[in-house]
Amino acid sequence: MDRRDFLKQTITIVAGAAIPATALEFVNPRTLFAAHGSDVKWVFLADTQKCVGCGFCVKACKLENEVPYDANVSRTWVERYVICKDGKMRVEGNMANPGFGINADSPKGGRDGFTTPKIDIGEGKLVEIKEEDISKAFFVPKLCNQCDNPPCVQVCPVGATYKTGDGVVLVDRSWCIGCGYCVMGCPYGVRFFHPIYKVAEKCNFCYHRITKGLKTACVQSCPFGARQIGNLKDPNDPVTRTVMTGRVGILKSEYGTKPQVYYLALDREVR
Amino acid sequence: MSHVWRPLFVALALVAGILIFRSFYVPKDFGIGEAGYMYGWHNPNNEKFWKDIKVKYKGSTYCKDCHGKNFTSIRNTPHAIIPCENCHGPGTDHPEKIAKLTIDINRLLCLRCHAVLKYPNSDRGKIRGIDPATHQDPNVECVTCHDPHNPNLGALKKSQQRFPVYEREPMGAQGKGSGR
Numbered sequence: 001m002d003r004r005d006f007l008k009q010t011i012t013i014v015a016g017a018a019i020p021a022t023a024l025e026f027v028n029p030r031t032l033f034a035a036h037g038s039d040v041k042w043v044f045l046a047d048t049q050k051c052v053g054c055g056f057c058v059k060a061c062k063l064e065n066e067v068p069y070d071a072n073v074s075r076t077w078v079e080r081y082v083i084c085k086d087g088k089m090r091v092e093g094n095m096a097n098p099g100f101g102i103n104a105d106s107p108k109g110g111r112d113g114f115t116t117p118k119i120d121i122g123e124g125k126l127v128e129i130k131e132e133d134i135s136k137a138f139f140v141p142k143l144c145n146q147c148d149n150p151p152c153v154q155v156c157p158v159g160a161t162y163k164t165g166d167g168v169v170l171v172d173r174s175w176c177i178g179c180g181y182c183v184m185g186c187p188y189g190v191r192f193f194h195p196i197y198k199v200a201e202k203c204n205f206c207y208h209r210i211t212k213g214l215k216t217a218c219v220q221s222c223p224f225g226a227r228q229i230g231n232l233k234d235p236n237d238p239v240t241r242t243v244m245t246g247r248v249g250i251l252k253s254e255y256g257t258k259p260q261v262y263y264l265a266l267d268r269e270v271r
Numbered sequence: 272m273s274h275v276w277r278p279l280f281v282a283l284a285l286v287a288g289i290l291i292f293r294s295f296y297v298p299k300d301f302g303i304g305e306a307g308y309m310y311g312w313h314n315p316n317n318e319k320f321w322k323d324i325k326v327k328y329k330g331s332t333y334c335k336d337c338h339g340k341n342f343t344s345i346r347n348t349p350h351a352i353i354p355c356e357n358c359h360g361p362g363t364d365h366p367e368k369i370a371k372l373t374i375d376i377n378r379l380l381c382l383r384c385h386a387v388l389k390y391p392n393s394d395r396g397k398i399r400g401i402d403p404a405t406h407q408d409p410n411v412e413c414v415t416c417h418d419p420h421n422p423n424l425g426a427l428k429k430s431q432q433r434f435p436v437y438e439r440e441p442m443g444a445q446g447k448g449s450g451r
Contacts, residue, residue: 037305052394053383058382060328060361064328065324113384113386114388134389134391135387138391139390140394149310150310154438159313160313164305164306165305165311174314204321223352223354
C-alpha cells in the first residue's frame with residue numbers, strides 16, 4: 001500500500017463512519033408517535049386492495065379545493081397498474097407514460113374513474129390487455145405524502161412553503177415567487193402550478209377541513225374506505241393502530257423523505 | 272483615505288440598504304414555527320388563510336334533516352356506502368343560495384364502479400359490472416331502468432319496466448314525509 005492508497009482509504013472510512021445511524025433509517029412512525037410538541041400529527045392510510053378506481057376522490061378534491069376541473073392538474077390522483085403474466089410491457093414508454101416496465105395509466109388523474117380495460121398511453125391512444133394475460137391489476141391513490149423530511153420545503157429559496165406543527169406542508173400563496181424548485185424537488189410529483197394563482201400548489205390534507213374536525217374531501221367521498229386520515233398522536237385512532245401494528249408500506253423509502261402516507265397491500269411495482 | 276477603500280464602503284452601503292428594505296418588507300411575525308428552523312420557517316398568518324377556506328362537501332348527515340326519506344331508504348341497499356354528494360354534487364350554499372343541486376345522471380357516473388374490470392388484486396373485481404359497449408342502449412342513462420337509491424336487480428327483472436323507476440322525492444313532502 002502506498003501513501004496515496006492509504007489516504008484514499010482513510011478518507012473513505014472516516015466519511016462512512018461519520019454518517020449517523022439515523023441517516024440510514026428510512027422511516028419509523030414510532031419516533032414520530034413519541035415526539036414532543038404538537039399533540040396532533042396527521043397521517044394518511046390508503047388501501048390499494050379496497051380502491052376500485054371510481055375516482056370520486058379526485059372529483060371531490062378538485063371541487064373542494066378549487067383546482068380548475070378541466071385543467072390537467074390535480075392535488076390527488078389514482079393510478080392503475082396492470083402487470084402481465086409474461087412480465088412484458090404492452091405499453092411503450094412515451095412522454096405521458098415514461099414506462100417503468102409496467103403498464104400503468106392515470107387518465108385525467110382518474111377524475112372520471114376507470115371505465116375501460118384499455119390502458120391509456122396518452123395522445124388519445126388506448127392499448128388493450130387481454131383478461132387472461134393479467135397477473136396483477138390494481139389501483140393506487142396518490143396524494144402529497146406530507147413528508148417528515150420534506151425536500152420541497154428545503155429547496156424553497158424564499159420560505160414560502162413550510163411544515164406546520166401538526167405535520168402538514170403548506171404553501172404561502174402570497175410569498176411564493178413561482179420558481180418551481182419545489183415542483184422539481186418533490187420525488188413524488190405531487191406539486192404543480194395552480195393555473196389561476198400561478199404559484200406552487202399541492203395537497204394539504206384539506207387543511208381547512210381537518211382543522212375543523214372533518215375528514216378530507218377525498219376520504220369523505222370514498223365509498224369503499226380505501227382512504228383514511230388519522231392522528232398519529234392518538235393511540236386509539238384506527239389509522240394509528242394500523243400504521244403501528246399493520247403491514248404498511250411507504251413510497252420511495254430510499255429517498256429518506258419519511259412520507260406520512262402509508263399504504264396497505266402496496267406492491268413493489270408501485271413507484 | 273485611500274481610494275482603495277471605496278469599494279468596501281459601496282458594499283457596506285448595499286448590505287445596509289438590503290437589510291433596511293428587508294426589515295420593512297418581511298412581515299414582523301415571520302419566523303420559526305413549531306416544526307423547527309429547517310422546515311418551519313413561515314408567516315403564521317398563512318396558516319389562518321388555509322384554515323379559512325370554505326368547506327364545500329358537507330357530508331351525508333347534512334342532507335338528513337330535509338331529505339330524510341331518501342337518506343334512510345338508501346341505508347339498506349348496497350349503495351348505502353356512497354355519500355349523497357358524490358352523485359348530487361357538493362352541498363355548498365344549498366339550500367340558501369343554490370335552490371337545486373345538479374344531479375349527475377350521466378351513464379359515466381355509474382360506470383366509475385360498474386364498468387366491469389376483472390382485476391384480481393382489487394375489490395373492483397368483486398363489483399357487479401357490465402360491458403358499457405354491449406349493455407342495453409349506450410345512449411340511455413342507467414337511471415332509466417335502475418333506481419340508484421334501490422339498486423335491486425330482482426325487482427327490476429320482475430317488473431320489466433322501461434320507464435323511470437327512479438322517482439324524485441317531491442319537494443312538498445320534505446320534512447313531513449321524511450319520517451323524522
